[in-house]
Amino acid sequence: MNDLLTAMAKVCEKYPVEEKRLVVPNYQTGHVLCETLSQAGVGWVNLRTETPTGLALQIAGDYLAERHITLLDGYLTRYIVEEIVQRLQERAELHFFYKQKANRGLAAAITTSLMELREYNLTSSSLLPDGFVCSEKGQDIKLILQEYERYLEQQSLLDSSGLLALAIQLAASYSSEDGIIYLMPSFVQWTPLQRKLISSLAGEKLFTLPVDTLQENQGKSAISFYHAYGITNELREVLRRLQARRIPLDQVTVAYTNEEYVSAMYSLSLTLDFEFTVFEGISAFLTGPGRTLQGILSWVNSDFSTRVFSNLLQSGDLVIKPAGAQNEMPPIQAVRLLRAAGIGWGKDRYQLLEHYTQELGTEQAQQFNSLIQSLIKQIPAENNDGYVPFGDFCRALAEMVQLLARVKDDLDSIALTVITSCLKGIGELSSLEMTVEEAVDSLTDFLKKLKVGGSGPQPGQLHLSSYRNLVWSGRPYTFVVGLDANSFPGSVRQDPVLLDSERKKINADLPLSVDKLEDKLSTMAEALASRRGELVLSYPSFDVVENRELFPAPLLLQIYRQIKADPLLDYSDFLSSLGNPVGYTCGNADPLDEVEWWLCRNKKGELFDQVVVSNCYSNIGSGQKALNARQLSEPTEYDGALPVDIARSLSSEIFSCSQFEYLAGCPYAFFLRYVLGVQPPDEILFDPSKWLDPLTRGTLLHSIFCDFMRKLKACGERPDKEKHKSLIQDIAQHQINYCKQMIPPPSKLVFQREVNELFDCCYVFLAVEVHRDSEPLFFEVPFGLGPEKVAKAGCGLAWPISLDLGDGRSIRFCGIIDRIDKIGRDVYCVWDYKTGSARDYGEQLYFNKGRQIQHALYAIAAEEILKKEFPGRSPKVKFAGYLFPSVRGEGREVVRPVANRRKLVDLLNTLLEIMEKGTFVASHEGLQCHYCDYQLVCDQEAAVKKAKLLFENRVVRRLDPWRRLQQYV
Structure with a gap:
């Protein structure tokens, strides 16, 4: 037994039947200590655990009940102080803290300082502003404390310090049982109020319990050291050592120096399926x-x-x-x-x-x-x-x-x-x-x-505790982790509210920053000195998160010198004695789990064949198979190559014009979206700098332009810049308001900016239309989308357009034509609005390698629609083009004359051949990659690199259709 338990045993032996009260910081501590005493073979009766607060309630309980006073939970004090500071700032009664907003950081700092003043029995009436470096600061602290005291009185509340002070006042008239023995650990940092209350109750019946010192403990426990690569491996090493020696978990206490070890141990317990207790509890x-x-x-x-x-x-x-x-x-x-x-x-x-x-x-x-x-x-x-x-x-x-x-x-x-x-x-x-x-x-x-969930040691479970509470545990195996210099003793700063110089003047007993550092060191020394059995000290020598080296705490060198009985040893001697840091593998020990087993086998060079891994982990096997396939000189199913018998059925589908262009842009993206049916998540995402995405913005502008032109058509009017500016504004505002309801803008500023941009597009559109010679005839004309769409538009075709490609092959396609204009008798033109940039629509790019064929297909569709609208006539579309009615597009028109449909047929045959051969390899140019929806699916760099190799290798005949497609400029 250590000195603490020995002293308790002596008291229990001397006073076997008398009532004994063990006064400790909390009831859990007392329960652990009494249980440890029993496990050490010491029998006891009438030994009861008490806390200063518990003793105070025994004395003042009736007093509080008679006056309906409620004891305040400690976590609520911060919110009271925050409210007080906020109210005083609003009333301009603070002169030092008036510039700082009453935020949680300020409130928490002031609360900590105020509670410490109250623990030392300092009240607003006894607090002198002259003790502060600035009298205005002292007056503010005094006022906040005074308001806090007033708040408690008005709300019939009492905090723990107030309870202790009240109990001390009532202790003289309190009649307790005679002969009660009080036991109090001497090393606990009691506040003056707590110590005074205990002394007033115990009188001469107070026994102080000593604690061991490191010098006295020398030789009473076997001490060893290790260092580890990160805190997780540090804790894993604890478990490896227990497993290697078959040490039961309930014989072990692990003490930590910072909270990260609790969450790390919690994660390990879930992974390795073991139970543990934490003295202080775990984070909620x-x-x-x-x-x-x-x-x-x-x-x-x-x-x-x-x-x-x-x-x-x-x-x-x-x-x-x-x-x-x-x-x-x-x-x-x-x-x-x-x-x-x-x-x-x-x-x-x-x-x-x-x-x-x-x-x-x-x-x-x-x-x-x-x-x-x-x-x-x-x-x-x-x-x-x-x-x-x-x-x-x-x-x-x-x-x-x-x-x-x-x-x-x-x-x-x-x-x-x-x-x-x-x-x-x-x-x-x-x-x-x-x-x-x-x-x-x-x-x-x-x-x-x-x-x-705070708990003392439990049967069958590992026990985790802060080093501050290690002294209470009596298990024979102790590991102290986290003994790097950053974690222990770490740095101690002055209280930001009560500076050291102010503390000296306010009350000589108030602890200074240097006292807090000494408290850490003495607490650790007492904890280590109390150990019996085996003691293992460790630290993480590398921070894997910050990617930096860590150094051992000075305490480790001090203990190492004591063990070796050589005060001249330095850090180099200590570090060399540690050897290599423990890491992710278990060395020669048994692995803790499958991951360690695989890592150990791999480190020893025992995994020569990937098949071993693949047989055990099917997903890794599938990934390795795909990786190997992508290294081949032929396209495989992992590159988007389908068997021909499956691919042939694709060409019988009904396509939209955008699908053809999508295929020409990148066959692999087409494969993912239209063959496999992999769709990006259909959700509206929040972007603080943007309201509408490009697609939604384009749809909105299309709707505005369509409504505007239909109204002019119904009135028989031609666009007029002055006359119709308000009309297009009203239509745009109505559509924008509806869109705002469907998609909320992130802020008023962003909304107004984008509204202004939308209005600018409308003005550009109106300016272009004023100078147009053709007569706008039909708008948003559907084909192949069913009778409902046709009825809503007032014209169109319910069925898709079928185009004969020769040799018994044909395609069916559908879509919506933005606009059909009349430019002469039976002569028409087709327009498609583009709300982006005109950069990719050069004069020499008629088909742009199949990525711009909408104008040609819509011209064919428009002729079929016009034949239906004007029976007996022979309408012809002379040209089709793209209109860029936006600030970026500058109102530019890109006109494509309708000619050489044989070349269009050849291009479409080439696209169908790509589909029928099932060769959906990524584009070798990678031009669409930056805007692609499948960046998370496709390894862009590797896919484009292989596509280039396949494209340049003429032996790979499956890519011949794709090569021919590049010729259709």
Whole structure:
């Protein structure tokens, strides 16, 4: 036993039946200590754990109950102080802190300092402003403290320091049982109020329990060292050593120096399937309810983005069970509903989900809509100044987490209770108003610091503890991790609110920054000295995140010198004694999991054949097969090459003109989209700098131009720049307003900028039309899209156009012609609006290698439509072209005369041959790659590189059609 347990054993032996009270910082500590004493073979009775707060409640409990005073939870103090600071700033009563906004950082710093003053029994009446470097600062601190005290009094609240102070006042008249023995660890950093209360109750019956020192402990425990490549490997080495020696997990304590080790151990426990306890608890962030709350906060902060909410739905942390539903709704169905509704983002736009689910009419969809609408309504709306009531916001979140969070185990159950209780507590207390972003940041910061599931050592489980609480554990095997110089002792800064120079003047007992550093060192020394059995000290010698080397803490060199009994040893001696850092492989030890097994085999050179890996991991095998195939000198199915018997059926489909051009642009992209049916996600994405994507913008302008020209046609008027400017403006504004409802702009500034650009396009269009000689006749003319489209347009063909290509081959195609103009008797022209740049539409590029054939195909379609509209006539399309009515296009017209249809037929035959041969290899030029929707699917650089090799290799006959296509300029 160590000195602490030995001293306890002596007291229990001397006073076997008397009541003994072990006063410790918290009840969990006392329980662990008493249990450790029992495990050491010491029997005891009447030994009860107490805390200073518990003792204070015993004394002052009746007093508080009679006056209806409630004990304040510590986590709420920050929100009280934040509210006080905000109110004082609004009233211009602060003179030092008036420039700083009452944010969570300032509030947290002031709260920490105020609570420390109260722990040392300093009140607003005893605080002198002259003790501060600036009297205005002292007056502000005094005023904030005074307002805090007033708030507690008005709300009938009492914080822990106030409770201790009250208990000390009442202790003289408190009648406790005689003969109670009090035991108090001497090394605990008690506050003056805590120490005074314990002393006043115990009197001469107080026994202070000592702790070992490193010098006294020398030789009482076997000490060893190692270093590791990152903290995960550092923890893995702990587990490897336990596995190698068959040491039970419940014989081991792992002490850490920073919080990263808790999350790293948590991840390892999930991967390797073992259980562990954490003395301080784990971050609520790591639990299901914690992730649920964080997901909801992200959703709200993203302006209710459906993408963010979809990620949360698919995380597995939510229970999607609307009221009245028998079973949970599969997440993928919920995500599809959100995407199909076209919401994108914006709280108000979730009405689109209601309209969409009503159209669907299914019970499940309507139930899901009811759930989403109820969630949306719970979040309080912003007022005219853009603020929300923080209390209402927290209460709404508590209800949402309670409803949605999935509870998978006991830890999740505890976390759900703690999180919802804290949110409700803040909600009941806070009257703050803040922006949604500030509210989200505040709660995110709170959630990061919130710990749940704290526990002492349990049977069958590894125990994880901060080095500050290591002294309480008595397990025979101890690992202390994270002993790099950055983590321990690390750097200690002055309190930003109460400087060291001010602390000396305010109260000589207030700890200084140097005291905090010494406290770290002494606490670690006491923890290490208390160890019996085996002690292993380690540090990460490399930070894998920051990609930099780390150095051992000075403490490690100090201990190494003691072990070797040589004070002249330096860091080079210590580092050389450590050998190589442990890494991702297990060396000669047994691997912890499959990954380590494979890494070890590979490192030893035992994996000579990829087949071994492929047989065990089919996905890796498939990937390796694809990789090998792409290295061949022939196109394979992994490059987009299909068997001919499958590919032949493709040419019988009905095509749009854009599909032909898409094929000519990149056959592989065509293969992914139209053969395999791989479609990009159909969702509206938030871009803070952009409202409309190019496709939506083009569709909007097409609609504006069509409505404008139809109205002029109905009135029998020709475009006039002065007369019709207001008309096109009104049409554009109406269409823009509708588009705004469907797609919310990210900001007023972006919206106005793009509206101005749209109006500029309208003015360019009007200016071009004023000087046009032809007569606009038909607009948005459909063909091959069914009778409904024709009826809506007033003209067109319900069936697709069939074009004979010779040798028994034909194609069918469909589309919408933007405009047909009359330029003479039975002579017409076809126009297609392009709202982008005219850069790729040069005078010499008639077909542009098949990427511009719409004008030729639409000319054929227009003649068929005109024959139907004017029976008995022989209409001819003289030319077809592209109109660029935008600022970028500068109103340019690109005219293509209709001639040499034999060449068009040859080009179409070539495109069909590409399809029929099934040769969907990527374009060797790679011109479309930058704008391609399949950049995540296609390895652009490798695909284009191979395509070039295949194109240049004339032996590869399958690419002959593609080579011929390049000749159609």
